[in-house]
Amino acid sequence: MNHRELENALLLRDSGELSETDCLLLEEALEKDPALAALAEENQILQAAGPLSSTLMVPPLPELNRERILHAAEKPKNKYLSRLLAVAALLVLGLGILPHFTRHLPPSQPLITAQIDPIRSDLQTEDPLLDRLDDLEYELSLWSNLEMGDPAFLENESDWAKILLSAEDTI
Amino acid sequence: MEEHNLETLLQHYREGDQAALGRIVDQTRVPLYRFIYGLVRDPHVAEDVFQDVWIRAIKGLHRYQSDRLLAWLFRIARNRVIDLSRKRKPDYSLQQPVASPEQSGSTLETFIPHKDRGPGQHTQNHELALRIQDAVDKLPLEQREVYLMRTEADLPFKVIAQTQNVSINTALARMQYALRSLRELLADDYEALLTQSRTS
Numbered sequence A: 001m002n003h004r005e006l007e008n009a010l011l012l013r014d015s016g017e018l019s020e021t022d023c024l025l026l027e028e029a030l031e032k033d034p035a036l037a038a039l040a041e042e043n044q045i046l047q048a049a050g051p052l053s054s055t056l057m058v059p060p061l062p063e064l065n066r067e068r069i070l071h072a073a074e075k076p077k078n079k080y081l082s083r084l085l086a087v088a089a090l091l092v093l094g095l096g097i098l099p100h101f102t103r104h105l106p107p108s109q110p111l112i113t114a115q116i117d118p119i120r121s122d123l124q125t126e127d128p129l130l131d132r133l134d135d136l137e138y139e140l141s142l143w144s145n146l147e148m149g150d151p152a153f154l155e156n157e158s159d160w161a162k163i164l165l166s167a168e169d170t171i
Numbered sequence B: 001m002e003e004h005n006l007e008t009l010l011q012h013y014r015e016g017d018q019a020a021l022g023r024i025v026d027q028t029r030v031p032l033y034r035f036i037y038g039l040v041r042d043p044h045v046a047e048d049v050f051q052d053v054w055i056r057a058i059k060g061l062h063r064y065q066s067d068r069l070l071a072w073l074f075r076i077a078r079n080r081v082i083d084l085s086r087k088r089k090p091d092y093s094l095q096q097p098v099a100s101p102e103q104s105g106s107t108l109e110t111f112i113p114h115k116d117r118g119p120g121q122h123t124q125n126h127e128l129a130l131r132i133q134d135a136v137d138k139l140p141l142e143q144r145e146v147y148l149m150r151t152e153a154d155l156p157f158k159v160i161a162q163t164q165n166v167s168i169n170t171a172l173a174r175m176q177y178a179l180r181s182l183r184e185l186l187a188d189d190y191e192a193l194l195t196q197s198r199t200s
Helices: A003-015 A020-032 A034-057 A063-103 A128-143 A157-170 B003-014 B018-040 B043-060 B069-087 B119-137 B141-152 B157-164 B168-185 B187-199
Strands: none
Touching: A003 A020, A003 A034, A003 B157, A003 B168, A020 A034, A034 B018, A034 B119, A034 B141, A034 B168, A034 B187, A063 B018, A063 B043, B003 B018, B003 B069, B018 B043, B018 B069, B018 B141, B043 B069, B069 B157, B119 B141, B119 B168, B119 B187, B141 B157, B141 B168, B157 B168, B168 B187
């Protein structure tokens, strides 16, 4: 090792980074070179001076900072929860006041206006047309050999008039 | 300080043990705060930076993958101090020698004397400590950083080099230059330092 390498080896030995092989080489050099040994002692004294000064000169850290740090570590959970609650509150508020705004909106005009008559769904209700057909069927049954309700009445609708007319002519 | 213990505490914290974080803060408080104070030399600024460093560290803990928690904290602190110096007035620079405690407004009452020493010894030690601090303050920033990381946190040079983004040889060279400067600046106090190192 040259002188510079030996000086670096002194620092690395103090920091615990010197290999065993290099430690042996350094020890041999220290035994042979008193100046190097003096330098090693000076390095250790000068490195110890820093903490010595800090012990006396560095003011203590207030306890308050420690509490702030620990509180900051808890903050992320509360932050997300508070944001979630804020969003939920906004949604509820929005849904609550939305009808108030929609009430003041003008009603939309229907596109198509139509009057639709209700379709008769109950065949039992009075229907003049059906009553008339029943009368005709009755008349036909009087003057023909067909009974009331015979399907031939429906099948031969076009002949109803002929049957009735021929019957009336007969009368 | 045992890094293994810090890593164990960190693992506990990640598993939900909030008390483990408090213990981590307590164990790293002294070296980290001393490092920051050594750079800024203002107790109020150092307190703010210390708190800021930890808040950033807590936010970034999910990305921390190394096994050197203290070195990681020092890196955050270093970057934070550099950012702070850039935001300050143009004539303020970390490269300039910092003011002495008296000039910065701090009083002697700010500092706690060693409880086992008498008043006379306390004054003598206090003056020596002032001279040491003044000498360290005269170091260029990069050398001061290496010196503080090595002496306050006992960080190995490999980690110091990573923190400063330089090679290990550069970190060693900076330490050599720092010690050489301190040797000259504290030449008159060498005997007192020798006595202190033998009694402590």
